[in-house]
Amino acid sequence: MKEYKSLKDCIVKPGEISPFASLLVDLAFKKAFDPDKATSRENLVNLLNDLLKPQLRRPIKSVWTRNIVKNLSGSKESRTAIFDLHCKDDMGNLIEIEVQIRQMKNFLKRLAFYASEMVANQAEPGKDWDYDVKPTYVIAFTQSPIFGDSRAIHRATCVDLDTGEQFIDSYNYTVIELSKVPFFIEKKSDNISKWLFFFRYLNSLKELPEELNERKFEQLTESSKVSKFSKEEFEEYQKMYHKEYDHNAMVPGIFEEFADEINAKINERVSDNIRELARNMLAEGVSIEKVAKITKLSEAEVSSLK
Numbered sequence: 001m002k003e004y005k006s007l008k009d010c011i012v013k014p015g016e017i018s019p020f021a022s023l024l025v026d027l028a029f030k031k032a033f034d035p036d037k038a039t040s041r042e043n044l045v046n047l048l049n050d051l052l053k054p055q056l057r058r059p060i061k062s063v064w065t066r067n068i069v070k071n072l073s074g075s076k077e078s079r080t081a082i083f084d085l086h087c088k089d090d091m092g093n094l095i096e097i098e099v100q101i102r103q104m105k106n107f108l109k110r111l112a113f114y115a116s117e118m119v120a121n122q123a124e125p126g127k128d129w130d131y132d133v134k135p136t137y138v139i140a141f142t143q144s145p146i147f148g149d150s151r152a153i154h155r156a157t158c159v160d161l162d163t164g165e166q167f168i169d170s171y172n173y174t175v176i177e178l179s180k181v182p183f184f185i186e187k188k189s190d191n192i193s194k195w196l197f198f199f200r201y202l203n204s205l206k207e208l209p210e211e212l213n214e215r216k217f218e219q220l221t222e223s224s225k226v227s228k229f230s231k232e233e234f235e236e237y238q239k240m241y242h243k244e245y246d247h248n249a250m251v252p253g254i255f256e257e258f259a260d261e262i263n264a265k266i267n268e269r270v271s272d273n274i275r276e277l278a279r280n281m282l283a284e285g286v287s288i289e290k291v292a293k294i295t296k297l298s299e300a301e302v303s304s305l306k
C-alpha cells in the first residue's frame with residue numbers, strides 16, 4: 001500500500017519541476033476529462049457530481065461529447081474564446097466547461113451568451129417541436145477576480161425575485177475564481193475545496209499528499225502526468241503553457257523594448273524545465289529513448305541526467 005506524505009512534504013522545491021501538468025492548460029484539461037475515454041470520463045463524472053451537487057436533481061451517471069450543430073454567432077472567428085469541453089449527460093442536460101486564464105471583457109455576459117446558444121441550439125425544425133428545453137450548465141474556471149468578495153464559487157440560475165425559488169432550470173451558471181483558492185487543504189476538507197485546490201495547485205506538487213488520498217484524485221493525478229503525453233502532445237502543451245503564462249505576465253510594451261533579454265530568460269527557463277521533466281520521467285522508469293523522443297534532448301543528454 002502506498003505511503004502518503006503531508007502536503008508540506010509534497011510541494012516542489014525551488015528548481016524542481018512538478019511531474020504533473022497544469023489542468024488550466026487546454027490540452028491537459030481535455031486529456032484528463034475526455035468524455036469519450038473510460039478513465040477520463042470517470043474523472044469528468046466525479047468532477048461534475050461534486051461541483052454541481054447543489055444544482056443537480058440527481059447524480060450524473062455518464063457523459064458524452066456533444067457535437068456543436070450550430071453557432072449562432074456566425075463563425076468561430078466571431079468570438080475570442082471557444083469552450084474547452086462540450087458534453088451531454090445521461091439526463092439530457094447540456095454542460096459546457098471553460099478554463100479561462102486570461103482576463104476577458106464582459107466575462108459574465110459572455111457566459112450568458114454561451115448558455116443562450118445552448119438553449120437556442122436545441123430547437124428542432126418543423127411544427128411539432130414543443131420547446132422541451134433541457135437544462136444547461138455553464139461552468140467557468142477563471143484566474144482573474146470577477147466578484148468583489150472572498151467566495152471562490154458563485155452559482156446562479158433564474159429565480160423568482162419574490163420567493164427566491166428557481167423560476168426555470170434552463171440556465172445554470174457556476175463561476176470558479178481560482179485566485180481565491182488558498183494553498184491549504186485538510187483530510188476533512190469538503191469535496192469542493194479539494195477539487196479547487198487540485199485545479200489551482202496540482203503542478204506545484206511532486207506527489208499526491210495524504211490530504212487528497214482518495215481514489216478519484218489518485219486516478220486524476222495519473223491522468224495528469226506529463227510523462228503520459230506523446231511527443232506531439234508535450235510540444236503542444238509547452239506552447240500553450242508558455243503562451244498563456246509568459247505573455248499574460250507581460251506589461252504592454254515591455255516585450256518590444258526588452259525582447260532579446262526576455263526571450264533569453266524564457267528559453268533558459270524552458271530548457272531547465274525540460275531537463276527537470278526528463279529527470280522525473282527517468283525516476284518513474286521511462287526509458288531513455290522515450291524521454292529523449294518526448295523532450296527532444298539527445299539520448300546522451302538524457303543519460304547524463306540519471
